[in-house]
Amino acid sequence: xxxxxxxxxxxxxxxxxxxxxxxxxxxxxxxxxxxxxxxxxxxxxxxxxxxxxxxxxxxxxxxxxxxxxxxxxxxxxxxxxxxxxxxxxxxxxxxxxxxxxxxxxxxxxxxxxxxxxxxxxxxxxxxxxxxxxxxxxxxxxxxxxxxxxxxxxxxxxxxxxxxxxxxxxxxxxxxxxxxxxxxxxxxxxxxxxxxxxxxxxxxxxxxxxxxxxxxxxxxxxxxxxxxxxx
Amino acid sequence: xxxxxxxxxxxxxxxxxxxxxxxxxxxxxxxxxxxxxxxxxxxxxxxxxxxxxxxxxxxxxxxxxxxxxxxxxxxxxxxxxxxxxxxxxxxxxxxxxxxxxxxxxxxxxxxxxxxxxxxxxxxxxxxxxxxxxxxxxxxxxxxxxxxxxxxxxxxxxxxxxxxxxxxxxxxxxxxxxxxxxxxxxxxxxxxxxxxxxxxxxxxxxxxxxxxxxxxxxxxxxxxxxxxxxx
Numbered sequence: 001x002x003x004x005x006x007x008x009x010x011x012x013x014x015x016x017x018x019x020x021x022x023x024x025x026x027x028x029x030x031x032x033x034x035x036x037x038x039x040x041x042x043x044x045x046x047x048x049x050x051x052x053x054x055x056x057x058x059x060x061x062x063x064x065x066x067x068x069x070x071x072x073x074x075x076x077x078x079x080x081x082x083x084x085x086x087x088x089x090x091x092x093x094x095x096x097x098x099x100x101x102x103x104x105x106x107x108x109x110x111x112x113x114x115x116x117x118x119x120x121x122x123x124x125x126x127x128x129x130x131x132x133x134x135x136x137x138x139x140x141x142x143x144x145x146x147x148x149x150x151x152x153x154x155x156x157x158x159x160x161x162x163x164x165x166x167x168x169x170x171x172x173x174x175x176x177x178x179x180x181x182x183x184x185x186x187x188x189x190x191x192x193x194x195x196x197x198x199x200x201x202x203x204x205x206x207x208x209x210x211x212x213x214x215x216x217x218x219x220x221x222x223x224x225x226x227x228x229x230x
Numbered sequence: 231x232x233x234x235x236x237x238x239x240x241x242x243x244x245x246x247x248x249x250x251x252x253x254x255x256x257x258x259x260x261x262x263x264x265x266x267x268x269x270x271x272x273x274x275x276x277x278x279x280x281x282x283x284x285x286x287x288x289x290x291x292x293x294x295x296x297x298x299x300x301x302x303x304x305x306x307x308x309x310x311x312x313x314x315x316x317x318x319x320x321x322x323x324x325x326x327x328x329x330x331x332x333x334x335x336x337x338x339x340x341x342x343x344x345x346x347x348x349x350x351x352x353x354x355x356x357x358x359x360x361x362x363x364x365x366x367x368x369x370x371x372x373x374x375x376x377x378x379x380x381x382x383x384x385x386x387x388x389x390x391x392x393x394x395x396x397x398x399x400x401x402x403x404x405x406x407x408x409x410x411x412x413x414x415x416x417x418x419x420x421x422x423x424x425x426x427x428x429x430x431x432x433x434x435x436x437x438x439x440x441x442x443x444x445x446x447x448x449x450x451x452x453x454x455x456x457x458x459x460x
Contacts, residue, residue, distance in 0.1 A: 099385055158366045
């Protein structure tokens with residue numbers, strides 16, 4: 001894909017996928033402008049990881065955005081009565097309880113504002129349609145539609161300098177993401193995936209996210225550098 | 231347009247247009263769930279007006295969202311070096327300096343999250359393509375594109391309970407908006423339009439927004455109930 005400026009906005013969650021997407025943007029020759037969102041997540045460990053990842057990739061800037069809790073309601077959020085689902089089938093086609101309404105829509109909307117303000121037109125997001133097919137806002141059709149909207153609703157798009165939303169992981173399995181990241185030198189020890197870590201930050205090993213990660217590393221043939229409770 | 235639930239999300243800025251859009255939603259028989267954003271506006275008078283307008287329409291809830299300054303850069307924002315443009319031609323087709331990158335995109339994205347969380351599918355916004363034709367995110371093509379994106383990227387859209395973005399003022403002149411609002415009983419004394427009020431909150435009378443409002447009231451044949459410096 002062609003690149004329009006030397007700058008990329010990268011959405012960094014602190015997880016494995018966004019760290020890999022950052023590595024791809026860096027490898028594409030772009031300076032990284034990182035954005036990290038807090039929205040009442042169950043823990044702030046991932047925010048700390050996002051910070052480490054931005055430093056690791058020598059990001060030119062890192063913006064932190066607070067999204068007021070109460071806007072979203074989902075099992076992922078601290079104030080939710082439902083617990084994090086454990087050991088459920090990963091094959092379920094339906095939308096998981098951990099779906100957060102319009103989450104990627106809000107994240108990408110901020111990325112447009114930030115990108116337009118700093119003169120970046122390339123936005124990288126580590127979304128994945130294989131392991132997260134249940135989330136409407138992780139599907140290719142959503143990103144196509146978002147791009148069309150972005151270029152209809154911004155000065156950049158109207159004036160012929162359109163946004164490109166890069167989803168380099170969209171069709172990769174977790175093991176392929178890990179292989180890609182390893183080939184680009186990602187330090188996965190500073191990434192966090194668990195939905196339900198203990199007080200000291202150790203990953204549970206049994207939530208959806210931990211299981212996907214563990215299976216991914218096993219399948220890719222690499223050791224996962226982080227510890228697990230189970 | 232058909233309505234899906236008894237609830238509407240209404241974006242309330244505190245201005246004349248969004249107050250009129252709220253009146254339309256109320257007249258459509260919906261309970262109002264108001265959202266108001268602060269994003270480093272030059273003054274907080276409009277936030278106070280938004281509060282009064284929500285009370286006036288007996289909104290069921292009113293959510294306030296802080297958007298970190300620094301995300302947007304524009305002449306409208308407090309930290310901008312450029313002043314508010316005064317007495318410039320209102321006919322300019324180009325995008326005005328007061329354009330704020332992705333502003334309506336972020337506002338509507340929050341409205342989707344809020345709407346999906348509370349079970350509202352109808353979102354009302356007082357956007358206007360006549361007096362604000364220069365803003366990409368006030369044009370009908372943008373709203374069509376946003377609606378398509380919203381229904382591709384949310385559970386509601388995917389599962390057959392799509393969002394409808396209502397833009398009841400989109401093709402009305404300011405005078406027509408005022409006539410509509412007067413017919414629906416809007417109290418325009420609690421609305422604020424000026425980009426550059428004095429310390430006591432009195433409108434300047436010469437910024438784009440004041441001039442449009444004054445001409446609108448004159449053309450509609452009503453007295454504008456707010457005072458002006460000039």
